[in-house]
Amino acid sequence: MMARISRVFLISMAEKSPQVVIVGAGPAGCTLAGLLAKRGIRCLVFDDDKRPGLLVGESLIPGVVPVLRQLGIEDRVAAIATRKPGASFFVTDGGPRLHFSFKNVEGHLPTYAYNTPRPEFDNLLRTRAEELGAKFVHARAELEPSVMNGEPTIQLSARSRKVAGLPADTKPLLVDCTGRTRAFARAMNLPAEKGERDDIAYFAHFEDFDHDEVEPGQVIISVLRAGWSWRIPLPGRLSVGIVVSKEHAKTLGSTAEERLENAISQEPLLAEKAARARRITPVMTYSNYQLLADRGHGPGWVLCGDAFGFVDPMLSPGLFMSLIGAQQLDSCLFSKGADLLNQPEKLAHALDKYSARIIDWHRFWQELVRYFYDGRIFRIHLAGKRLARQPSPFNLASRMEQHSTRHIASMASGGWTRSRYSRGLMKMLSRYLVWDVPAAENFAVRSNIAEQTLAKAA
Ligand SMILES: Cc1cc2nc3c(=O)[nH]c(=O)nc-3n(C[C@H](O)[C@H](O)[C@H](O)COP(=O)(O)OP(=O)(O)OC[C@H]3O[C@@H](n4cnc5c(N)ncnc54)[C@H](O)[C@@H]3O)c2cc1C
Secondary structure, three states: OHHHHHHHHHHHHHHHOOOEEEEOOOHHHHHHHHHHHHHOOOEEEEEOOOOOOOOOOOEOOHHHHHHHHHHOOHHHHHHHOEEEOEEEEEEOOOOOEEEEEHHHHOOOOOOOEEEOOHHHHHHHHHHHHHHHOOEEEEOOOOEEEEEEOOEEEEEEOHHHHHHHOOOOOOOOEEEEOOHHHOHHHHHHOOOEEEEEEEEEEEEEEEEOOOOOOOOOOOEEEEEOOOOEEEEEEEOOEEEEEEEEEHHHHHHOOOOHHHHHHHHHHHOHHHHOOOOOOEEOOOOEEEEEEEEEEOOOEEOOEEEOHHHOEEOOOOOOOHHHHHHHHHHHHHHHHHOOOOHHHHOHHHHHHHHHHHHHHHHHHHHHHHHHHHHHHOOHHHHHHHHHHHHHHOOOHHHHHHHHHHHHHHHHHHHHOOOOOOOHHHHHHHHHHHHHOOOOOOOHHHHOOOOOHHHHHHHHHO
16 A cells, blocks of 8 residues: 555656756746746756846847747837847948848848847746746756766756756756856767857946937947947947957956956047946956857757857847747757657657757858958948949849848848858859959958058058
């Protein structure tokens, strides 16, 4: 009798225990938790609660909005955010100014996005996941690497299993959403591919920092004399960040505050706008590097969001990749319920599909970001403007210009980023359309001021 009661007790414990354990309660972890809970999948999120008051990742792109709608929180996000109609790209010292409006993506994506204060945005995602039934534990997950059938794998320590209330014989799928901590990859010593950039970013919020004469809410990215900057309008304040090479950062001062202040005062595109500005937050420092894990999953584990890879902040693909990554993981694994979790071969196949998609996404974002760093995008823009001015039968030249603008805007919005046609069009434009316009080097992001002077002289 006692044995039967304890068997029944164990079965009912297993039935209640989480099928998926997510480590990390940032945007990737909370989005995944919300989507899984919506399907009725039991999931538990480890949240180490280490969220500073100020976080990067404030500018969203239109491709994020459908995920907010899927979670049913677009109204709540709109209430804490500034509506973002597009993004502008300026080049210092009288260089070209390029304005992208999200109206260009009409028909396949929302024609706007949002700029959101990050901690509030993360809290919304978390609250929604809880409303939908996801469970959270306030603890740092402790992880133990091992090897299974020759493959690296990972499990929760006995203490973390206890915190999570996991019965001894259950093996939930473990998802790494720990962001740049990359907890699984570090524990298992997994290799990753590093991208071309290895910069440093300083940012803070300001009041009375004038915005340029663009639409309200428009994000401005500026190619500076050295490095580049962002200006993101948030409710009642402006987020201003600079991204510079590590060697240039040293020339700007010894503290983060000095470096941000000196960069602003030395850069003509920022100095004039900052004449009345008051910094209202501490200055935060972020290393800005590009990285992609060599593999996205293994037996019993999978990576999502920044823990899988991070592209670059220049075009704001970070939160998009976190939310889309969570959405892809949810749909690849659970679109037909939770059965896959008990079928190792099918599960591995679904995880392969998910990983391949995310790796593709990263490669295409990297390809697109390169056009902005090396200046080709400004060259295409100038050539397009020149073309649009030329008289042509049926106004063909101007239509061609509109067509290419629509494709570039849609790629940067997360709509056609992977489209073979759009990517081919960009390549074609950057090779064959660009006669009679200055070389791309003139508009490229520079590591230091000397480099810029040299390019100009050439
Ligand atoms: C300079 C810079 C500017 C950026 N600007 C933008 C932008 O404008 N727009 C944009 O979309 N993206 C931007 N990004 C990228 C964006 O910030 C990230 O892509 C995004 O935060 C990733 O979300 P995530 O959920 O994967 O990770 P995170 O937001 O890092 O969340 C991970 C969470 O896991 C927790 N955690 C870690 N280890 C453990 C553990 N062992 N147990 C429990 N919890 C743990 C952490 O405390 C954290 O809360 C920028 C990045 C940089 C570097």
